[in-house]
Amino acid sequence: MKRILSWATIGFAVVxxxxxxxxxxxxxxxxxxxxxxxxAYRSVMGDPQFQATFGYSVLMACLTxxxxxxxxxxxxxxxxxxxxxxxxxxxxxxxxPLVIPPIVIVFGYIRLxxxxxxxxxxxSALGTDFLLMCGYAVLALPYMYRAVDTGLAAIDLATLxxxxxxxxxxxxxxxxxxxxxNVLVAVLSGAFLTFAIVIGEYxxxxxxDRPAFGPYLVWAGGNKAYEPAALAVMTFALTWACxxxxxxxxxxxxHTRMPR
Amino acid sequence: MRSSRLWRALPxxxxxxxxxxLFALLFLLLPxxxxxxxAFVDSDGGFTLKNIFNLFTPEIMNAFWLSIRLSFTSALIxxxxxxxxxxxxxxxxxxxWIRGIVMxxxxxxxxxxxVPLAFAYVATLGRVGFVTLLLRDWFGVxxxxxxxxxxxxxxxVAAYVFFQIPLMVLxxxxxxxxxxxxxxxxxxxxxxxxxxxxxxxALPVLGPSLLGTLALLFANAFGAVAxxxxxxxxxxxxxxxxxxNQIRGDVLQDPxxxxxxxxxxxxxxxxxxxxxxxxxxxxxxxxx
Numbered sequence: 092m093k094r095i096l097s098w099a100t101i102g103f104a105v106v107x108x109x110x111x112x113x114x115x116x117x118x119x120x121x122x123x124x125x126x127x128x129x130x131a132y133r134s135v136m137g138d139p140q141f142q143a144t145f146g147y148s149v150l151m152a153c154l155t156x157x158x159x160x161x162x163x164x165x166x167x168x169x170x171x172x173x174x175x176x177x178x179x180x181x182x183x184x185x186x187x188p189l190v191i192p193p194i195v196i197v198f199g200y201i202r203l204x205x206x207x208x209x210x211x212x213x214x215s216a217l218g219t220d221f222l223l224m225c226g227y228a229v230l231a232l233p234y235m236y237r238a239v240d241t242g243l244a245a246i247d248l249a250t251l252x253x254x255x256x257x258x259x260x261x262x263x264x265x266x267x268x269x270x271x272x273n274v275l276v277a278v279l280s281g282a283f284l285t286f287a288i289v290i291g292e293y294x295x296x297x298x299x300d301r302p303a304f305g306p307y308l309v310w311a312g313g314n315k316a317y318e319p320a321a322l323a324v325m326t327f328a329l330t331w332a333c334x335x336x337x338x339x340x341x342x343x344x345x346h347t348r349m350p351r
Numbered sequence: 352m353r354s355s356r357l358w359r360a361l362p363x364x365x366x367x368x369x370x371x372x373l374f375a376l377l378f379l380l381l382p383x384x385x386x387x388x389x390a391f392v393d394s395d396g397g398f399t400l401k402n403i404f405n406l407f408t409p410e411i412m413n414a415f416w417l418s419i420r421l422s423f424t425s426a427l428i429x430x431x432x433x434x435x436x437x438x439x440x441x442x443x444x445x446x447x448w449i450r451g452i453v454m455x456x457x458x459x460x461x462x463x464x465x466v467p468l469a470f471a472y473v474a475t476l477g478r479v480g481f482v483t484l485l486l487r488d489w490f491g492v493x494x495x496x497x498x499x500x501x502x503x504x505x506x507x508v509a510a511y512v513f514f515q516i517p518l519m520v521l522x523x524x525x526x527x528x529x530x531x532x533x534x535x536x537x538x539x540x541x542x543x544x545x546x547x548x549x550x551x552x553a554l555p556v557l558g559p560s561l562l563g564t565l566a567l568l569f570a571n572a573f574g575a576v577a578x579x580x581x582x583x584x585x586x587x588x589x590x591x592x593x594x595x596n597q598i599r600g601d602v603l604q605d606p607x608x609x610x611x612x613x614x615x616x617x618x619x620x621x622x623x624x625x626x627x628x629x630x631x632x633x634x635x636x637x638x639x
Contacts, residue, residue: 097443100435101453104516108460110482111513114475162374169367177368184375190624191383192574194591195613198598199382202389225378232379287462293577298598305577308466312473312581323470327463334458 112327119320131321138318140307148296148304151220152289155227156282159235162228164278167239168270172248185236188229197226197298219299226295231288235281242277243270279340287333291326387617389610402611411593411603411612418573418590419619421504425511426568430561432512433519440520441527454524457517464514469581472510476501502583510578515568522567526560526634556634563630570623573616590616 122130135141170177188196200222204212212218228235251273255265271278293305308326312319393399406412440450475482478495486492500506530553538548576591583592594616596602597609 093442094444097439097445100439100443101445101449104432104436104453107516108456108513111471111475114481115471117481118474118479162371166368166371169364173364174368184379186624186628187379187383190570190617190621191379192576192591192616192620194574194576194594194598195386195617196379196382198594198609198613199384199386200378201598203382203385222378225374228374229379284462291465291467293466293580294595298595305466308470309577309581312466312470313584319470320474323467323474326467327459327471330463331459334455334462337458338455 115320115323115327119317119324122317131317132325135318135321135325140310141322144302144304144307147302148290148292151224151227151303152286154224155231155289156285158224159228159231159285160278160282163232163235163239163281164271164274165266167236167243168248168266171240171243172252181236185232189233193226193230194294194298196229197295200226201298213299219301223295223299223301223303226299227285227289227292230292230295231281231285234284234288238277238281238284239274242274246273276340276343280337283333283336283340287330290329383617386610386613389607390614393607402605402607403614405605405608406611406615410588414588414590414593415615415619417504417588421507421511421589422569422572424504425508425515425572426565428508428512429515429519429568430565433516434523434561436516437520437524437527441524453520457520459517461514461517461521464575465577466581468510468513469578472513472582473501476506476509502587507579507582507587510582511572511575515572518568518571519564522564523557523560526557530556559630559634563627563634566623566626566630570620570627573620573623 119131120127120129122128122134167181170181201213202208204210204218204222206214212222248270251269252265255269260269291305291308292303293309296303297306297309308319308322311322390402391398391400393401436453439445440453474480476494476499477483483494486494534552534556535548538552543551574591576595579587579589579592580595590612593602594609594612597612601609603609603612
C-alpha cells in the first residue's frame, strides 16, 4: 500500500515536471511546417544578437566566479583561523542576499552609484560592467560562502597553515598552494552554481541596461515564436551540465582523499 | 614600552576581514540602507512617514495583496507536494537509485527559474502548446474555451510551483532523514498505530521544518520578477513588477514612493526569512 502510494507520488512528479520539458523540446523542433527540424536552433545560433549577449553573459559569469573566489576564500580562511568570533556575523551577512529581493539591491545601486554620486559607476559602460559583476557576486555570495565554509571545516586549517609557514611560506603561498587546492572541490561547486545563476539573470542586467543574455531572452520571448523554446532547452541543458559538474567534482574528491 | 604594547593590542587581525567587509558594505549594505533611508525622507531631505502612508492606495495595496496571495498559494502547494515527494523517496520503500535522480533533478529545476521557465510554460500550456494540443486532439478538451488563461492568478501559481516543489524537496529531505528509527520503534512498543506515530511524534518533530520552509518558499516567490515579466510582459500588477516599472520609468510619479515600495518588500521578505531562521533553530533541537 505504502509502496503503491509512493510510486503514484513519483509518477505524478514525473508527469508534472516532464510535461513542460517535453513541451518545450517538442515546440522547439516545430519551426518547419509538418516535420521536426532543428531550424529554431539554427536560427538562434545564427543570430548575432544571441552570440553577443551569450558571450557577454559567459564572460560575466567567469569574471564573477574569479572575483567571488578572491573575495570569499581568503576571508573565510582568515575568519576561521584568526577571527572565529566573527563567524555568526559572517553567516548573517552572507544570508542577506537571500532576504533582500535582488530588485531592491539593484535599485540601491542605481541610486548610490548614479552619475551625480560620489562613485559614478553607472556613468561608463566599463563601470556598469564592474557594478554588474559585483551584483552577481552578491547574488552568489550565500552559495559561495557556504560551499567554501563547509570545505574549510573539513581540513585542519591551523596545522596546515603552521606547517606551511614553518617551511617558509608567506600568506599568499599558503592560500594559493595549500588552502586553495584543499578546498578546490568546494570552490568548484560554488563556481558552477554561480555560473548557473548568472547566465540567465534578468533583473540586474535589465535595470543596469547591459546587453546580457537574460534581457535578450525576454526580447526573444516577445518577438519570436519558436526560438524561445529552443533557448529554454539550451538554458536547461546548461543548468543541467552545471549541476552534473558539481556532482562530478564531489565524486572526484572522494577518491583523492587518503584513507586513514 | 607602553606604545609597543598598545601597538600589539590593536586588532590587527581584523584587517584580514576588511576587503570582504568593504565589499559587503559597498554592494550590499549601503545600497539597501540607501533605499530604506529614502523611504523615510521627503523631497527636501527631512524625516517623514508620509511615503509609508502613501503606500496605502488601492493600486499599491492590490499589487501587494496579489503578490502575497500568489506567493503564499504557490509556497503552500509547493510545500505539500514537495513533502509528499520527499516522503515517498525517503520512507516509501522505493529502490535506492530513485533518490539520487530526484535530488539531482531537484537541484537542476530549482535553478531553472526565471525567463526560460516562462518559455517552457508557454510551449506547454500556451495557445499552441504541447499539452493544449494534446488535450484538444486526444480528449477533445479545449482548455482556452474553458476559460484557462496563462496570465492569471492560477496560471502564475502553476508556473511558480515548478520551482517551489524542487526547493521543498531539497530542504525537507534532510529533515525527514533526521527522524530516528528508535522513535518509531519506541512508539510501536508503546502500542501506537502508524497514524498515531505520525500525528504525535513525526509531525510535531517535523513541524518547525515544514513551517520554516513554507516561509522560505514564500519569500522566494515574493522576490521573483523574471518569470512573471517574461510571461505577462510586465502587465500583471504584482509588487515586484510594480517596483520594476517604477525603477524603469517612475510610473508612480513620486521617487520616494518607490523607495517606500522597496522598503515594504524588504519588510515582508525579512519577516518570512526571520520565521524560517527561528523555525530552523527549533527544528535543530531534535537533531543531535
